[in-house]
Each structure stands twice: as C-alpha cells, then as structure tokens.
Amino acid sequence: MDLGDSAAEAAFRAELRDWIEANCPDELRGGDARDQHAFEAASRRWLGTLARAGYAGVTWPVRCGGQGLSQVYGAIVLEELARSAAPPHIGLVGLNMCGPTLIAFGTEEQQGRHLPQLLTGEEIWCQGFSEPGAGSDLAALRMRADFRGDRIVLNGQKVWSSFAHAADFCLLLARSDPESSGHRGLTMLILDMHAPGAEVRPIRQLTGEPEFNEIFLTGAELPAANVIGPVGEGWRVAMTTLLHERGTLGVALTAALEYNVARLVELACMADDDGRRAADDPLLRDRIARELIELAALRTTNLRALSNLVDSGVPGPEGSVVKLRWSEANRRVTALGQELLGVDGLLAGSDAPLGAFWQYQQLRSLGNTIEAGTSEVLRGIVAERVLGLPRSR
Amino acid sequence: MDFRPTPEQTMLRDQVRELLTARLPHERLEAVLASPAGWDRPLWQELAGLGLIGIALPEAVGGAGLGLVEEVLVLEETGAALLPAPYLATALLAAPLLAARPELAQEAVSGARTWTLAREGDVTAEPAAGDAWRLRGTLPLIPDLGSADGVVVVGQAAGGVGIWALREGGRRAVLDTTDETRRLGVLELDGEEAIVLAAPGEAGAALAAARIRARVALAAEALGITRRALDLGVEHARTRTQFGKAIGVYQAVAHPLADTYADLELARSLVWRAAWAVDAGEPDAGLDAAMAKSFAADAAVAACERSIQVHASIGFTWEHPLQRLLKRAQGIAVLGGSGVALRAEIAAAVLDGAGTLE
Numbered sequence: 001m002d003l004g005d006s007a008a009e010a011a012f013r014a015e016l017r018d019w020i021e022a023n024c025p026d027e028l029r030g031g032d033a034r035d036q037h038a039f040e041a042a043s044r045r046w047l048g049t050l051a052r053a054g055y056a057g058v059t060w061p062v063r064c065g066g067q068g069l070s071q072v073y074g075a076i077v078l079e080e081l082a083r084s085a086a087p088p089h090i091g092l093v094g095l096n097m098c099g100p101t102l103i104a105f106g107t108e109e110q111q112g113r114h115l116p117q118l119l120t121g122e123e124i125w126c127q128g129f130s131e132p133g134a135g136s137d138l139a140a141l142r143m144r145a146d147f148r149g150d151r152i153v154l155n156g157q158k159v160w161s162s163f164a165h166a167a168d169f170c171l172l173l174a175r176s177d178p179e180s181s182g183h184r185g186l187t188m189l190i191l192d193m194h195a196p197g198a199e200v201r202p203i204r205q206l207t208g209e210p211e212f213n214e215i216f217l218t219g220a221e222l223p224a225a226n227v228i229g230p231v232g233e234g235w236r237v238a239m240t241t242l243l244h245e246r247g248t249l250g251v252a253l254t255a256a257l258e259y260n261v262a263r264l265v266e267l268a269c270m271a272d273d274d275g276r277r278a279a280d281d282p283l284l285r286d287r288i289a290r291e292l293i294e295l296a297a298l299r300t301t302n303l304r305a306l307s308n309l310v311d312s313g314v315p316g317p318e319g320s321v322v323k324l325r326w327s328e329a330n331r332r333v334t335a336l337g338q339e340l341l342g343v344d345g346l347l348a349g350s351d352a353p354l355g356a357f358w359q360y361q362q363l364r365s366l367g368n369t370i371e372a373g374t375s376e377v378l379r380g381i382v383a384e385r386v387l388g389l390p391r392s393r
Numbered sequence: 394m395d396f397r398p399t400p401e402q403t404m405l406r407d408q409v410r411e412l413l414t415a416r417l418p419h420e421r422l423e424a425v426l427a428s429p430a431g432w433d434r435p436l437w438q439e440l441a442g443l444g445l446i447g448i449a450l451p452e453a454v455g456g457a458g459l460g461l462v463e464e465v466l467v468l469e470e471t472g473a474a475l476l477p478a479p480y481l482a483t484a485l486l487a488a489p490l491l492a493a494r495p496e497l498a499q500e501a502v503s504g505a506r507t508w509t510l511a512r513e514g515d516v517t518a519e520p521a522a523g524d525a526w527r528l529r530g531t532l533p534l535i536p537d538l539g540s541a542d543g544v545v546v547v548g549q550a551a552g553g554v555g556i557w558a559l560r561e562g563g564r565r566a567v568l569d570t571t572d573e574t575r576r577l578g579v580l581e582l583d584g585e586e587a588i589v590l591a592a593p594g595e596a597g598a599a600l601a602a603a604r605i606r607a608r609v610a611l612a613a614e615a616l617g618i619t620r621r622a623l624d625l626g627v628e629h630a631r632t633r634t635q636f637g638k639a640i641g642v643y644q645a646v647a648h649p650l651a652d653t654y655a656d657l658e659l660a661r662s663l664v665w666r667a668a669w670a671v672d673a674g675e676p677d678a679g680l681d682a683a684m685a686k687s688f689a690a691d692a693a694v695a696a697c698e699r700s701i702q703v704h705a706s707i708g709f710t711w712e713h714p715l716q717r718l719l720k721r722a723q724g725i726a727v728l729g730g731s732g733v734a735l736r737a738e739i740a741a742a743v744l745d746g747a748g749t750l751e
Contacts, residue, residue, distance in 0.1 A: 001462050003396050004668050072394055256433035269744060279744040280736070289736035293663070294683045303396045311397070319660070321655035379661060380644065382651040387627050388642035393619065 003303060005076075015075050016055065016382040022085045023049055040090055040166055040393055047091040047121030054118045064103055065114045072312050075251040075302070084257030090163055092252075093210065094118045094125035097164035098171045098185045100244040101188070105229035105237050110190065114169070126167035128158040128191065128215055135160075136377045138173075139182045139235065145189060147231075150224045152176075152189065154197070154217040160371075163175065164213035165199050167193050173238050176231055186234030190226040197221065207363045243315075249372070250305065250322035254298045257330050260361060261295050264288065267354075278340050287336060293377050299320055317386045323376040327368035334362040396665070400465065403409070409445065419714050426573045432477045432540035441504025453581050454498035460672035461606065465613035465664050472617025472693075472725075475717055477574045479507045485610040486510035490599060492557055492588045497543075497558055498643035499718045508520030509541035510607075511580060512600065518555060518593070526550070526557055526589055528582040536728060538578025539567040545590065546582070547600065552593030556600070559587040572720040581607040583678070595606035595660045605679050608686040608691045609667045615686075615693035616660050618722045622693070623653045625715060626700035629708075638701075649699045656692035663688050674683040680742055693722035 004011060028042050039177055050056045060066020060076040068071070099118045102111055117123035134141035143156030154174060164170065168192040177185030191198065197220030202210035208241040229237040268279040268288060278284055305319030335356040337347040344353050369375045398406065416436050425433045440446060449464050450456025457463075464485060470478050483501055487508035491497040495663035500506050521527045528548055535544065544559045564581040582733035591599050627650055630641030640646050654689070667681035701708035708715050725733065 001396055001398055001402065001665060001671055003394060003666060005394055005675065009394060050433075071714060089530070116577060127462075193575055285732065285740035285744060286736050288744065289687075289739040292739060293688050293736075294659070296666070296681070296684050297659035297663050297688060300666045301659055303394060304658075304662055307395050307397045309396075318658040321658050325655055325659065376644070376648075379648040381653040382654050383641070383644075383647035387623075387647075387654060389627065389647045390639045392642050392644055392647065 003300070004206045007370055009076060012073060013080060016077065017079050017084070019053060019055070019294065020044065020080060021051070024084060038248065041165075042120045043090040044124065051120040052310040056121075057099060060103060060115070060119075064111060065119050066101075071248060071306055072310055073246050074176060078248060078252040079173055079255045080365075082259055083254060085259055090166060091118070091121045093162060094123065096173055096249070097127055097241050098169075101171060101228065101237060101241045103300070104240050105188070109225070114190070119189075123168045124163060125169050125171060126161045126164040126193070126213075126215075127241075128161055128164075128170045128172040131157060132159055136237070136374060139186075141173060141175060143172070143174040144178065145176045145187055146178075147176065147224065150165065152222050152224055154189075154220045154222070156217055158217075160212050161215055162212045164193070164215050165202050165210065169193060170215065171228075171235050171241065174306070176234070179319050180232075183235040185232055186238070187231050188228040188234040188237040189216075189222060190228060191220065191222055195220045195222065195335075197248070199347065201338040205364075206366065207360060207384055216257055228298055235393065240379045248306070248309075250298070250326065253323065253326045253330075254295070254302055257295055257298065257326055257342050258334065260330065260333050260337070261291055263334055264291070267340055267358075284340075291329060291333050291336075303389070320378070320382055320386060323372060324375055324382075327365075330368050331362075331365045334358060334365045338362045394513060395667075396703035399431050402463060404645045406464060406470065407607075408443070409467050409470040410473075411472055412439065412443070413476060414433055416476045417476065422475060422477060422574075422714075422717075424591075431567075431573070432479070432542075434478070434537075436476075437478045437507065438504050440478070440480065441502070444502075446480070446482070446504060447488065447498070447502035448496060450492060450502060452639075454492055454495045455502040456498075459611060461603040461668040462672055462746055463667070465538075465609060465616075467666075468610050468613035469617040469620070472721070473621040474617070475574045475591055475714070477540075479540045481610050481614060482541060483538040485606050485621055486541070486603060487541075489606065490545050490590050490603060491558060494558065494588060497560075497588070501543075506542045507540055508536075508543045508545060509535055509537045510545045510547075511535040512547040512601065512603075514548070514580075516547075516582060518550040518557060518587075520547045520550075521586055524588050525586045527557075527584045528557060528559065528587050529584055530582055532580040532582075533578045534568075534581055536575055536577055536724075538565060538580060539549060539576040542597030544580060546580075547596070550593035554596045554600070555593035556591040556596045557581060557587035558590050559585060570724075572717075574717060583620060602664065605682045607729045608682040608735075609664065609671060609701045611729050612660070612664045612667065612685040612689035613663055615689040615722060616657070616664050617679060618693040618725070619653065619660060619689070619696040620719050620721075622696040622700040622715060622718050623650065624717075626650050626653065626703045629700075629704050633742055639643055646703055650703065652700055653696045654691075656696060660685070660689040660692045668676040681737060683730070683735040683738050687732045687739070690722065690726040691732055694719070694726055697722050 028046055055077055056065040058077055059071055060068045062068040103226055131141045139310055146153045170193055172189045175185055176187035197218045199216040201214045203212055204210050223328045271277050303317055305315045308316030384391055429676050444457055447456030448459050451457045487510050488501050491501055501508055511532040516528050516530035518526045518528050538593050546557045546559055565578055567578040570576050630643050630646050631639055633640050663685040667685040670678035670681045
C-alpha cells in the first residue's frame with residue numbers, strides 16, 4: 001500500500017503544475033457565473049493549448065496521438081487542472097467518452113479521421129444516448145436507424161446532450177433493428193451534427209445557462225461506414241463508453257470538490273468589519289470539518305479504485321460510490337457557501353458578490369445528483385451488483 | 394502510487410479472518426463473555442503464537458518489524474469478530490511504549506502478559522530503588538482493565554509527565570459496561586512499584602504518537618464492525634421473505650444497505666490512508682488519524698442501526714449479534730475522542746492556521 005507519487009509521477013506532476021501556472025489564461029479560471037459563448041470559445045482554445053503540450057489524452061495509445069501513460073497519469077492531469085481552477089473544457093465528453101470508445105471499437109479509418117482532431121479541440125463531440133422516454137432506462141430508447149444501401153437514415157429525438165449546440169459530431173446510440181426491444185438491436189454511430197435533418201435546440205437549465213440540448217433527427221443521413229463496432233452490438237459499445245466515464249470521472253469530480261471546499265474555507269475565514277469570522281462559530285466548524293473528512297475519503301477512494309483500474313483494467317467496486325457521495329457533498333458544500341453569504345446570496349449576475357460563484361455553483365450542484373446516473377439508480381446498482389441483493393425490476 | 398494491499402498483506406488479513414471466524418462463532422463468544430474471566434485467554438495464546446501481537450514491533454524485541462498498515466488489517470478482523478481479548482490495548486496502546494524496556498515488550502509479544510494503557514488520571518510518581526518508582530492515585534475508566542495483566546500508567550512527577558509499567562497489582566474494580574467485549578475498570582494505586590518507560594518530562598512525543606495510533610486502531614476496528622453489520626443486513630435482506638418476495642427487493646430496504654456500503658469503503662480509505670501516513674512519517678498523520686476515527690466510528694454506529702432496522706424485531710433481541718456490534722461501535726465512538734471533539738481539532742488545524750495535529 002503506497003499512496004505517494006513515484007519519482008516519475010512526482011516529476012510529471014511538478015512539471016504539469018508549472019506549465020498550468022504559466023499557460024492557463026486567467027479569464028478561464030475560477031468557475032464563476034459566466035458568459036456561455038465567450039467561455040466556450042476560450043475553452044476550445046485551452047483544449048488546443050493542452051493538446052499541443054501533450055497534456056490532452058495522456059492515457060491514449062501513442063498511435064492514437066496520446067502518450068500511452070497509465071491512468072495514474074490521467075488522474076494527475078485531472079487533479080492538477082482542477083486544483084489550479086483551470087476550467088472543465090468543452091472537449092471533456094470527446095476526450096473522456098467518445099475518444100476511448102473509438103479507440104476500443106473504431107476502425108483504423110475512423111480513428112485516423114477523428115482522434116487527432118478530438119485531442120486538439122478542432123472537433124467537439126457530444127453524446128446522444130438519453131431520450132425523452134429513455135433516461136435511467138436507457139435500453140428503452142427508440143431513435144430509429146434504417147440501413148438503406150450504404151446509407152443510414154435517422155429519425156427520432158435525443159435529449160440532455162451536453163455541448164450538442166457546439167458539437168461537430170455525436171456519438172449516437174440508435175435502434176437499427178425495428179423489431180427489437182431492450183438491449184438487443186442497438187447500434188453505435190458517428191453522426192455529423194452539421195448534416196441536413198439534424199436540429200439542435202438548447203435547453204435552459206435552472207441556472208439560466210443552456211449547457212445541454214435536445215437533438216431532433218428527421219431523416220438525417222450518415223454513411224454506413226460510420227458504424228462503431230458490430231451492427232446490433234451497440235449496447236456493449238455503450239457500456240464501454242460508460243465504463244470510461246466511470247474510470248477517472250471520480251478523480252475529476254473530487255478535484256473540483258476540493259476547489260469548492262478550499263473556497264468555502266476561504267469564505268468562512270473572511271473577517272467582517274467587526275473582525276468576526278463565520279469560521280469561529282462552533283456549529284459551522286463542525287460542518288466544515290465533516291466536509292474536509294468526506295473530501296479526504298473521496299480522494300483516497302479514487303486512488304484505491306485507480307490502483308485496481310491500472311492493475312486489472314476495470315475500476316474496483318469501491319469506485320462505484322464516489323459519484324454518489326461526491327454529488328451529495330458538492331450540494332452541501334455549495335449550499336453552505338451560499339448560506340454564509342446571507343441575503344447577499346440572493347443577488348445575481350454582476351450585482352452578486354464574488355462573481356456569483358456560490359449562487360451559480362449551488363444551483364448547478366442540483367444537477368449533480370441527477371446527471372451520469374441519478375442517486376437512486378446508483379444506490380440500486382450498488383445494492384444489486386455489489387451487495388448481491390435481488391433485482392428490484 | 395499503488396494503494397492496494399500487497400499479496401502478503403492480503404494473506405495476513407485472510408489468515409486472521411479465518412482464525413477468528415473459526416474460533417469465535419456466536420455461541421462461543423457468548424460463553425466467553427459469561428465465563429468468570431470474561432475474556433478468551435486460550436485464543437490470546439494462539440494469536441501470540443502466530444506472531445500477531447508484535448507485528449509492528451521491532452525485530453529486536455521479538456516483533457515482525459511491520460507497520461500500522463498491517464495492524465489495521467488485523468484490527469478490522471478483531472472488530473468484525475468482536476474479539477473478547479485486549480489485542481488493541483496490548484499491541485497498539487501498550488507494546489510500543491513497553492519497547493523502551495525490551496524484556497517487557499518481549500514478554501508481551503510472547504503472550505505471557507496482556508497490557509492496557511491508562512493515561513487519564515491523577516497519578517503521582519516518586520523515585521524508589523533503582524529503576525523502580527512508587528505510584529499513587531486513581532485512574533478511572535481504563536479500557537480492557539478486566540483482561541489486562543499489566544497497566545502502562547501515565548503520571549506526574551517532579552520533572553513532568555512520565556510513563557511507567559505496572560506489571561501487576563493495584564486495587565482494581567472492573568465495571569459493568571454496555572460493551573461486554575471491552576470492559577472498563579478503575580485502578581487505584583497506593584505506593585505500588587512500577588518500572589519507568591519514559592522519564593518525567595520526556596514522555597510528550599511517545600504519548601502523542603500513542604494517541605494517533607490509538608485513533609487509527611479504533612477506526613480500524615470500527616471498519617470491521619461496519620463490514621460485519623452490513624454482511625448481516627444483506628444476508629437477512631436476501632433470505633427473509635414477506636409478501637412472497639425477499640425483502641431486499643424493496644428499495645426502502647436495499648438503499649440504506651447501499652449507504653452502509655458507501656460508508657464502509659470511504660471509511661476503509663481513511664483508515665488505510667491514516668495508517669500509511671503514520672508509517673511513512675507524513676506530517677499530516679495526526680489529522681488523517683482524527684479524520685479516520687471520526688468518520689469510521691460514526692459509520693459503524695450507523696451501520697449497526699441500519700442493519701437492526703433491516704432485521705426488524707429479531708435485530709432488537711439480546712440473542713442477535715447486532716446488539717454486541719452496536720455496543721462495541723458506541724464504545725469506539727467515544728474512546729480516543731468523540732466525533733465532535735475530533736472534528737473540533739480538525740477545524741482548528743484548518744481554520745485557525747494551527748498547523749497539523751500532533
């Protein structure tokens with residue numbers, strides 16, 4: 001059992017930290033409420049900067065444009081980026097889910113065509129899995145993919161697709177066998193988002209931002225060469241995509257929580273005009289201490305899961321609790337931050353203190369217990385797959 | 394970074410788990426607790442025979458030269474099995490202090506003498522002949538006094554706080570306790586002779602290290618209790634049927650057990666992290682220990698409460714092992730600092746710039 005960085009890991013981390021300090025533009029840092037359009041443009045440039053320095057896709061094979069490093073290095077990149085308050089960039093869905101899916105199942109031609117552009121941010125990807133009638137029950141999806149010679153024609157609707165409004169391509173799961181139901185008869189596809197018949201409508205979240213979208217496909221076409229993996233095996237491909245999401249997602253989420261907790265400590269320690277600090281209230285001290293403990297527990301659990309991932313290629317079962325507990329912790333931490341602002345916490349936009357950081361983060365955190373598996377679904381997965389309790393469905 | 398137990402560490406844990414599972418079925422534990430001694434000396438000799446008591450002590454005093462990381466793997470099992478013997482008190486609290494006198498440490502490692510540590514009291518010490526000192530005063534609420542032969546005593550002398558080893562004797566009263574697997578006792582000393590382990594004024598570092606070790610050890614036992622309570626709850630939810638179905642099919646039953654699993658894994662991360670930090674000499678080891686103890690103890694109590702609820706009436710009976718697991722967890726929650734006190738220490742370290750904990 002060794003929690004420390006090896007000499008090589010420590011050197012990589014130190015070099016990366018210096019590089020971020022020197023290269024990440026200030027206007028991208030901090031996670032305050034923001035102008036979505038400007039953020040997206042800056043975020044795309046930042047991904048290019050990361051890629052040119054070799055810090056995008058470090059775990060990808062060298063032949064795919066990566067560095068061929070282990071997941072431990074992938075985790076170091078995520079940790080250091082979050083610690084320095086570098087922004088979550090617009091290429092995350094592409095780098096963490098679509099790219100690894102192409103590496104695992106894509107043809108040589110698909111890999112050569114897309115992977116280099118994915119790394120540099122020249123291609124932004126989104127994911128088209130959920131539908132109005134298929135959320136937690138993904139296998140109920142109905143998006144039709146009809147094969148007509150060497151073309152595929154798509155009809156249906158996707159929803160909750162992050163960054164689809166800015167995306168060039170979509171990793172799309174559709175039903176290729178109209179007679180099928182459930183997990184069978186699905187196929188994974190690459191859809192050009194600029195194709196005729198593909199329409200994106202932004203959905204305004206309760207934060208006020210349009211971060212995710214509906215995708216309407218009405219006779220949108222793509223070449224049959226855009227199938228990823230075997231026709232009819234889309235479920236297996238999708239599970240790989242989601243496994244990659246789970247692999248190091250916890251590290252990125254926890255690093256972001258660490259940033260929020262650090263901001264909370266800073267806020268609690270600010271003295272008012274009479275020299276009083278919120279941090280001197282014993283009840284508040286206990287609540288902050290609880291969050292410091294939960295944060296340490298999540299960080300270390302990630303490292304255990306990562307150790308298993310590096311060894312066996314599969315994250316250990318302990319990793320399955322990280323997203324669940326992180327989402328609840330982030331809701332508590334951000335709510336506490338807003339509570340400390342008092343009535344000032346009601347102010348929004350440019351009238352708000354601290355760049356509306358806490359107002360935005362608190363509202364955004366309400367999505368955390370819903371996105372990437374609701375807390376109810378995640379508890380069900382632990383109960384059935386880890387504890388071996390009988391299926392509830 | 395590779396934060397998994399090594400194959401040797403896994404083997405050690407499995408060996409202890411198999412032994413304790415075989416030796417301490419529920420009926421045997423109840424018989425031991427009902428016996429006049431109230432603890433399991435034959436099993437103690439077996440643990441000593443396997444070299445477990447000196448596992449983290451230097452080889453020079455008969456130990457295995459391993460560390461707290463190995464100890465927490467053993468302690469998870471002693472907690473899960475509700476071991477009715479002073480393993481934590483002897484191996485974790487007393488033995489590292491006894492190592493100042495190799496002959497005393499060797500005797501402990503061999504299993505010939507069990508020990509506990511008494512650090513809260515008003516004992517005064519005066520020099521007698523040679524290495525011997527005379528101790529006077531009262532030490533209340535000493536854990537495992539009922540099963541400890543010797544007591545390591547923290548007291549006050551002209552030169553400051555010191556540590557002494559009382560091999561036997563003193564007036565002892567073992568108290569009735571909710572947790573019968575770890576009885577508390579009162580020790581009164583009236584001029585008994587004891588051997589000095591740390592001279593007055595020179596005990597600070599050893600006592601600080603002992604406190605950190607105690608917290609990590611208690612947290613590790615809590616981990617075992619959490620695991621056992623979860624296993625019992627899951628087994629019941631899989632096998633108990635009502636309305637024609639196993640009750641685990643209902644999410645109102647299953648999800649609290651999933652919450653216990655989440656607590657268990659997060660607690661295990663904190664315990665392993667703290668043990669690693671102590672062994673690696675990390676400056677934040679005290680903070681890590683306080684975090685592990687606070688979290689793991691709360692998790693163990695909650696795990697027992699949830700499993701009792703899942704079991705319903707049968708879980709509320711004296712005969713069910715859950716009541717003993719709950720009471721041991723409640724003991725762990727207050728020994729070595731309550732959760733509230735530990736979190737106050739953590740808050741002071743982080744919010745007041747007090748630096749790291751001792």
